[in-house]
Amino acid sequence: MVKDGVVDGWRYQRARIDITVNKNFWTVRFPMESHQLRFYIEPDYSADRVVLIKDGENSAINRSLSVPGFYLTRSDVASYTSIYNTSYGEPDAVNDITSEFMTQVELNRTGLGLYAKCFIALFGTSLWVFITMFLCTFHRVDPLSMIPAVLFGTVSNIMVGANLLPDSLNVGLLEYVNVWGILTIIAGALTIININRIRNKYNDNYFAVIFGRIISFTLMFIVILGHILMPLSAYLVA
Numbered sequence: 001m002v003k004d005g006v007v008d009g010w011r012y013q014r015a016r017i018d019i020t021v022n023k024n025f026w027t028v029r030f031p032m033e034s035h036q037l038r039f040y041i042e043p044d045y046s047a048d049r050v051v052l053i054k055d056g057e058n059s060a061i062n063r064s065l066s067v068p069g070f071y072l073t074r075s076d077v078a079s080y081t082s083i084y085n086t087s088y089g090e091p092d093a094v095n096d097i098t099s100e101f102m103t104q105v106e107l108n109r110t111g112l113g114l115y116a117k118c119f120i121a122l123f124g125t126s127l128w129v130f131i132t133m134f135l136c137t138f139h140r141v142d143p144l145s146m147i148p149a150v151l152f153g154t155v156s157n158i159m160v161g162a163n164l165l166p167d168s169l170n171v172g173l174l175e176y177v178n179v180w181g182i183l184t185i186i187a188g189a190l191t192i193i194n195i196n197r198i199r200n201k202y203n204d205n206y207f208a209v210i211f212g213r214i215i216s217f218t219l220m221f222i223v224i225l226g227h228i229l230m231p232l233s234a235y236l237v238a
Helices: 113-118 120-138 141-164 174-204 206-235
Strands: 003-008 009-014 034-041 070-083 097-109
Touching: 009 113, 034 070, 034 141, 113 120, 120 174, 120 206, 174 206
Parallel strands: none
Antiparallel strands: 003 009, 034 097, 070 097
């Protein structure tokens, strides 16, 4: 107890409390997730002796609260009653009604830094796919044999992302972005195959260049748009 006194007929007690929070984090949106942490205070007495009432006007969270990789989005307090519907193995026990006070804080990711780190290898492999497509389009070469090397980078990126979270947790966004990367590689390989087919079977280099250019720029736009929308949607979801 830090302070105990009566102000305007109300008894105020100021206490410093050390708590330990155990929480199963919802990781569907990792690494762009937010987390809500709730802290409960419950007296040993039932509600007929002690009732906790929130003081919303004077309740606040220290704005300098620092959690690495997160920032404090919002906070609030609430008070309510709780009924225990159990006798705890004692037939003559009375199910007490108690008063509880709760403080809640919401933490959100500070930015895209961790997202970039999680998918740095995937971004590199996607860039490699587009390089091979442009080589095939403008230089009359067949870089299809270079595509398998991209798959090793993608697989390593998937393994790194999966190891960031325990197996029991939902990988969510990590899985979606990696699947997006695999689809990018498949689309790039199919584009190269079709460009080569146009050149070799129909001997039409002019159309092959036009086809490769249109498909390459269209695919690049779609891939970049996907890498923007996926983290953005995860970041904005409450």
